[in-house]
Amino acid sequence: MFFNSYSFALFFPVVFVLYWFLTNRKLATQNFLLLVASYFFYACWDYRFLFLLIFSTLLDYFTGLKMYRAENKNSKKFWFWLSVGINLGFLGVFKYYNFFEKSLADALAQAGIHTDFYTLKIILPVGISFYTFHGLSYVIDIYKDRIKPVTNFIEYSVFVSFFPLLVAGPIERATHLLPQIQKPRVFEYNKAVDGLKQVLWGLFKKMVIADNCAAYANIIFNDSASYSGSTHLMGVLFFTFQIYCDFSGYSDIALGIARILGFELLKNFSYPYFSRDIAEFWRRWHISLSSWFRDYLYIPLGGSRGGRAKNIRNLFIIFIVSGFWHGANWTFLIWGALNALYFLPLLLLDRNRTNLDVVAQGRVLPTLPELMNMLTTFCLTAFAWIFFRSESVASAFSYIKILFSRTLFSMPQILPNRLLLFLVGFIIIEWMGREENYALASFGNNWPRPVRWGFRLALVFCIYFWSGSSQQFIYFQF
Numbered sequence: 001m002f003f004n005s006y007s008f009a010l011f012f013p014v015v016f017v018l019y020w021f022l023t024n025r026k027l028a029t030q031n032f033l034l035l036v037a038s039y040f041f042y043a044c045w046d047y048r049f050l051f052l053l054i055f056s057t058l059l060d061y062f063t064g065l066k067m068y069r070a071e072n073k074n075s076k077k078f079w080f081w082l083s084v085g086i087n088l089g090f091l092g093v094f095k096y097y098n099f100f101e102k103s104l105a106d107a108l109a110q111a112g113i114h115t116d117f118y119t120l121k122i123i124l125p126v127g128i129s130f131y132t133f134h135g136l137s138y139v140i141d142i143y144k145d146r147i148k149p150v151t152n153f154i155e156y157s158v159f160v161s162f163f164p165l166l167v168a169g170p171i172e173r174a175t176h177l178l179p180q181i182q183k184p185r186v187f188e189y190n191k192a193v194d195g196l197k198q199v200l201w202g203l204f205k206k207m208v209i210a211d212n213c214a215a216y217a218n219i220i221f222n223d224s225a226s227y228s229g230s231t232h233l234m235g236v237l238f239f240t241f242q243i244y245c246d247f248s249g250y251s252d253i254a255l256g257i258a259r260i261l262g263f264e265l266l267k268n269f270s271y272p273y274f275s276r277d278i279a280e281f282w283r284r285w286h287i288s289l290s291s292w293f294r295d296y297l298y299i300p301l302g303g304s305r306g307g308r309a310k311n312i313r314n315l316f317i318i319f320i321v322s323g324f325w326h327g328a329n330w331t332f333l334i335w336g337a338l339n340a341l342y343f344l345p346l347l348l349l350d351r352n353r354t355n356l357d358v359v360a361q362g363r364v365l366p367t368l369p370e371l372m373n374m375l376t377t378f379c380l381t382a383f384a385w386i387f388f389r390s391e392s393v394a395s396a397f398s399y400i401k402i403l404f405s406r407t408l409f410s411m412p413q414i415l416p417n418r419l420l421l422f423l424v425g426f427i428i429i430e431w432m433g434r435e436e437n438y439a440l441a442s443f444g445n446n447w448p449r450p451v452r453w454g455f456r457l458a459l460v461f462c463i464y465f466w467s468g469s470s471q472q473f474i475y476f477q478f
Helices: 005-019 027-069 073-110 128-143 153-161 176-182 191-222 229-260 278-284 287-298 309-326 330-348 368-389 395-404 418-432 448-466
Strands: none
Touching: 005 027, 027 073, 027 128, 027 153, 073 128, 073 229, 128 153, 128 176, 128 287, 128 309, 153 176, 191 229, 191 418, 191 448, 229 368, 229 395, 229 418, 278 287, 278 330, 278 368, 309 330, 330 368, 330 395, 418 448
């Protein structure tokens, strides 16, 4: 069930009516309804994997209680590692077994040793990386005595499986979401309207920008040998906007839906393509994952303490693990390592926390140095996306070879004018709303009501008539 599907357009109004009007505002009833709705939502993908979600929830719920009630440190440590081991074990089997099997077989073949390892023919459960990280953060926080375990199983289950964030995040923390689940919620009209505006913007980003960009990016990447370097450049541009509008569009829809239901989820994107350096980009891109790795991997490894060599080691570990989290392919590892290389000069020069404010804050236009820094960061990021998008390392280098050939200076073979106009309009709106939580938060609020509503209806019109062919959200595969 996609957020942009007709089935969800039927599902959510039913949940909304039941949740706000037929539960008598009873907290326990609301939470139970959310759990049932979330399990139904997940089962619509593949009911066979619902048991895995429930098992993971039960595992972390009971090990959390066992750790808290443990009589000694060894007992607490046992339950902690049991939960971590099983969670990572499931993730390893479903997501990484075939990658390691093939990589080992290829390495042995290079040494003249031929093997016949068994390859698992399994489907990757949608959202497994996201709900596994929900559970891991909860277990780690209890182990570190940062929080106490939840005794109400329904409340904890809603935390893990809340349907707006279940399959593609944002990755929530128990300290942030659980208190909202445990306190009474009342309908607030202004928040609901704000949530609808964010849903509208998310749908526009996904269906008009991302899906149309995907159509052209797929044509170029899937048959790259047939196109010129300039067309390859267009392919990189299309994918760069596809992945941002696809994932941030999903996050906007998720945050908007949650706000309609009375929740505030963690912000997941903050206009990353307006970043002035790579460090700022990673503070603004997939924020919930970046902060998760910072708090649960980078800092425990020593963070920025312990000397320059350890700093560099930790930097590469976190970026390579981040790449590996995205998928079991060497292309993702290279993408992560490349971003670490981009980050390295900032770390060595202690300039990785230079740009903490919003670019051109309080001004209409950036300065020339700001503009050049944004363009440089955008180009570096777009280049790295080539590895992220490519099916293999060989195809990525083949794509790059053609990209930087003499044909780079020819006229592109694919130049969709309408899509380019949409991209220009999209960038302008995002730029004007860069100081807000999302681009439409205050955009046009001072306009006359007919103009304001006319603009929003125009977005609906674009979504209905100019959306691209339906594409699965990219991050569902992670």
